[in-house]
Amino acid sequence: MAEALNKVFIEVEVDDSVAGDAALAAKLEEVCPVDIYKDAGGRVEVVEQNLDECVLCRLCIEASPPGAVRVKKLYDDSELS
Numbered sequence: 001m002a003e004a005l006n007k008v009f010i011e012v013e014v015d016d017s018v019a020g021d022a023a024l025a026a027k028l029e030e031v032c033p034v035d036i037y038k039d040a041g042g043r044v045e046v047v048e049q050n051l052d053e054c055v056l057c058r059l060c061i062e063a064s065p066p067g068a069v070r071v072k073k074l075y076d077d078s079e080l081s
């Protein structure tokens with residue numbers, strides 16, 4: 001039961017080509033309203049424990065180069081990109 005409650009429904013993928021982009025890391029940390037991205041010394045870090053707070057606002061997608069960030073909705077097998 002506890003395991004079911006802790007299930008993660010959102011997965012975020014950051015392409016390797018942009019993971020080390022310091023400007024993007026800062027931008028993503030700034031735009032995501034629920035702190036899913038962290039600027040880890042110039043690298044994009046995904047804060048796993050915040051993933052299920054995602055409100056599907058697309059701000060991270062719009063802040064990134066096309067295809068660089070994907071927000072996957074695991075519950076219906078679709079994604080924002």
Ligand code: SF4
Nearest residue numbers: 032054055057058060
């Ligand atoms: S869609 Fe919005 S809430 Fe979800 S990770 Fe992107 S910026 Fe954050």
